[in-house]
Amino acid sequence: MTGVPQGSCLGPLLFTMYASKLFEVVKSHLPEVHAYADDTQIYLSFMPDSAAGEQDAIAALQDCITDIRSWMTADKLKLNDDKTEFMIIDTRAQLDKVNVSEIAVGHTKVPAVTTVRNLGAWLDTNLTMSAHINKTCQSVIYHLHDIGRIR
Numbered sequence: 001m002t003g004v005p006q007g008s009c010l011g012p013l014l015f016t017m018y019a020s021k022l023f024e025v026v027k028s029h030l031p032e033v034h035a036y037a038d039d040t041q042i043y044l045s046f047m048p049d050s051a052a053g054e055q056d057a058i059a060a061l062q063d064c065i066t067d068i069r070s071w072m073t074a075d076k077l078k079l080n081d082d083k084t085e086f087m088i089i090d091t092r093a094q095l096d097k098v099n100v101s102e103i104a105v106g107h108t109k110v111p112a113v114t115t116v117r118n119l120g121a122w123l124d125t126n127l128t129m130s131a132h133i134n135k136t137c138q139s140v141i142y143h144l145h146d147i148g149r150i151r
Contacts, residue, residue, distance in 0.1 A: 018075065025071050029064035036119060048090065048097040058100055065105050081108040085116050089125055 004011050015038075022040065026033040032043035042064065046057035069079050084105050088098055102111045115124045115131040122132040 021071060021075070022068065025067050026064055029060055029067065039119075041118070048094050051099070054098065054100060058103060062104050065103075069106060079106070081105050081110070084108075084110050085113050086110045087113050087116050087123075087125060089123075089127060092126060095125060 004014055019035070019038075022035070023033060026042060030042055030044050034041045034043065042061065044057050044061050047053045065079075072079050086103050088095060088100065090098070100112065102109045104110075115122055117123075122135045123129075124131040
Protein backbone atom coordinates (compact mmCIF):
# COMPACT_ATOMS: atom_id res chain seq x y z
CA MET A 1 0.00 0.00 0.00
CA THR A 2 1.28 3.48 -0.86
CA GLY A 3 0.19 7.06 -0.25
CA VAL A 4 -1.02 9.16 2.65
CA PRO A 5 -4.58 9.73 3.84
CA GLN A 6 -6.36 12.52 1.98
CA GLY A 7 -6.49 15.69 4.07
CA SER A 8 -3.43 14.67 6.08
CA CYS A 9 -1.19 17.48 7.37
CA LEU A 10 1.80 15.70 5.88
CA GLY A 11 0.14 15.26 2.47
CA PRO A 12 1.31 18.52 0.83
CA LEU A 13 4.85 18.21 2.21
CA LEU A 14 5.23 14.59 1.13
CA PHE A 15 3.76 15.36 -2.31
CA THR A 16 6.26 18.22 -2.77
CA MET A 17 9.18 16.01 -1.77
CA TYR A 18 7.92 13.17 -3.98
CA ALA A 19 7.25 15.35 -7.03
CA SER A 20 10.46 17.41 -6.77
CA LYS A 21 12.26 14.64 -8.64
CA LEU A 22 10.14 15.54 -11.66
CA PHE A 23 11.98 18.85 -12.08
CA GLU A 24 15.33 17.06 -12.09
CA VAL A 25 14.11 14.74 -14.86
CA VAL A 26 12.75 17.60 -16.97
CA LYS A 27 15.79 19.88 -16.53
CA SER A 28 18.01 17.24 -18.09
CA HIS A 29 15.99 17.66 -21.34
CA LEU A 30 14.17 20.98 -21.43
CA PRO A 31 14.65 24.44 -19.92
CA GLU A 32 11.08 25.26 -18.86
CA VAL A 33 8.56 23.42 -16.69
CA HIS A 34 5.63 24.68 -14.64
CA ALA A 35 3.68 22.74 -12.06
CA TYR A 36 0.63 23.57 -10.00
CA ALA A 37 -0.49 20.85 -7.59
CA ASP A 38 -0.55 17.68 -9.69
CA ASP A 39 -0.75 19.45 -13.09
CA THR A 40 2.52 19.82 -14.95
CA GLN A 41 3.21 21.80 -18.10
CA ILE A 42 6.36 21.55 -20.16
CA TYR A 43 7.37 24.48 -22.38
CA LEU A 44 9.69 24.29 -25.34
CA SER A 45 10.50 26.95 -27.93
CA PHE A 46 11.80 26.37 -31.44
CA MET A 47 12.08 28.23 -34.72
CA PRO A 48 9.29 27.16 -37.10
CA ASP A 49 11.44 28.17 -40.11
CA SER A 50 13.85 25.29 -39.49
CA ALA A 51 12.64 21.73 -40.13
CA ALA A 52 15.68 20.35 -38.28
CA GLY A 53 15.01 22.61 -35.28
CA GLU A 54 11.38 21.53 -35.24
CA GLN A 55 12.31 17.83 -35.31
CA ASP A 56 14.97 18.34 -32.62
CA ALA A 57 12.41 20.08 -30.41
CA ILE A 58 9.86 17.28 -30.85
CA ALA A 59 12.53 14.63 -30.20
CA ALA A 60 13.63 16.44 -27.01
CA LEU A 61 10.02 16.70 -25.85
CA GLN A 62 9.31 13.02 -26.53
CA ASP A 63 12.56 11.93 -24.83
CA CYS A 64 11.63 14.05 -21.81
CA ILE A 65 8.17 12.47 -21.64
CA THR A 66 9.72 9.00 -21.94
CA ASP A 67 12.03 9.73 -18.98
CA ILE A 68 9.12 11.21 -16.98
CA ARG A 69 7.13 8.02 -17.63
CA SER A 70 10.10 5.89 -16.46
CA TRP A 71 10.47 7.95 -13.27
CA MET A 72 6.73 7.76 -12.61
CA THR A 73 6.66 3.98 -13.14
CA ALA A 74 9.62 3.52 -10.78
CA ASP A 75 7.86 5.64 -8.12
CA LYS A 76 4.51 3.86 -8.59
CA LEU A 77 2.81 6.77 -10.40
CA LYS A 78 0.94 6.75 -13.70
CA LEU A 79 1.05 9.28 -16.53
CA ASN A 80 -2.53 9.70 -17.74
CA ASP A 81 -2.24 9.67 -21.54
CA ASP A 82 -5.91 10.63 -21.91
CA LYS A 83 -5.35 13.91 -20.05
CA THR A 84 -2.15 14.78 -21.91
CA GLU A 85 -2.53 17.75 -24.25
CA PHE A 86 -0.16 19.26 -26.78
CA MET A 87 -0.46 22.79 -28.15
CA ILE A 88 1.75 25.03 -30.25
CA ILE A 89 1.43 28.76 -29.51
CA ASP A 90 2.46 31.47 -31.96
CA THR A 91 1.11 33.94 -34.50
CA ARG A 92 -1.06 32.67 -37.35
CA ALA A 93 1.75 33.27 -39.85
CA GLN A 94 4.26 31.28 -37.79
CA LEU A 95 1.77 28.47 -37.08
CA ASP A 96 1.34 27.99 -40.84
CA LYS A 97 5.06 27.10 -41.03
CA VAL A 98 4.83 24.35 -38.40
CA ASN A 99 4.46 20.78 -39.66
CA VAL A 100 3.87 19.05 -36.31
CA SER A 101 0.36 17.71 -35.84
CA GLU A 102 0.99 15.18 -33.05
CA ILE A 103 3.55 13.86 -30.59
CA ALA A 104 4.09 10.37 -29.21
CA VAL A 105 3.39 9.86 -25.51
CA GLY A 106 4.22 6.25 -24.80
CA HIS A 107 2.26 4.21 -27.29
CA THR A 108 -0.32 6.97 -27.73
CA LYS A 109 -0.28 9.65 -30.41
CA VAL A 110 -1.41 12.97 -28.91
CA PRO A 111 -2.80 15.34 -31.57
CA ALA A 112 -2.19 19.08 -31.33
CA VAL A 113 -5.16 20.95 -29.87
CA THR A 114 -6.26 24.54 -30.53
CA THR A 115 -7.51 25.32 -27.00
CA VAL A 116 -6.57 24.17 -23.51
CA ARG A 117 -7.82 24.95 -20.03
CA ASN A 118 -5.18 26.12 -17.59
CA LEU A 119 -6.17 26.93 -14.00
CA GLY A 120 -9.66 27.97 -15.08
CA ALA A 121 -8.62 30.07 -18.08
CA TRP A 122 -9.04 28.88 -21.66
CA LEU A 123 -6.04 29.55 -23.89
CA ASP A 124 -5.88 29.28 -27.68
CA THR A 125 -2.95 28.89 -30.06
CA ASN A 126 -2.67 32.67 -30.60
CA LEU A 127 -3.23 33.65 -26.93
CA THR A 128 -6.13 35.91 -27.97
CA MET A 129 -8.43 34.94 -25.06
CA SER A 130 -11.23 34.36 -27.62
CA ALA A 131 -11.75 30.82 -26.38
CA HIS A 132 -11.96 32.02 -22.76
CA ILE A 133 -14.49 34.74 -23.61
CA ASN A 134 -16.62 32.30 -25.66
CA LYS A 135 -16.62 29.66 -22.88
CA THR A 136 -17.47 32.29 -20.26
CA CYS A 137 -20.35 33.63 -22.37
CA GLN A 138 -21.67 30.09 -22.89
CA SER A 139 -21.58 29.50 -19.15
CA VAL A 140 -23.37 32.79 -18.41
CA ILE A 141 -26.12 32.01 -20.96
CA TYR A 142 -26.56 28.54 -19.45
CA HIS A 143 -26.88 29.92 -15.91
CA LEU A 144 -29.22 32.73 -16.99
CA HIS A 145 -31.41 30.13 -18.67
CA ASP A 146 -31.48 28.15 -15.42
CA ILE A 147 -32.41 31.25 -13.41
CA GLY A 148 -35.21 32.00 -15.88
CA ARG A 149 -36.48 28.44 -15.63
CA ILE A 150 -36.46 28.52 -11.83
CA ARG A 151 -38.30 31.87 -11.75
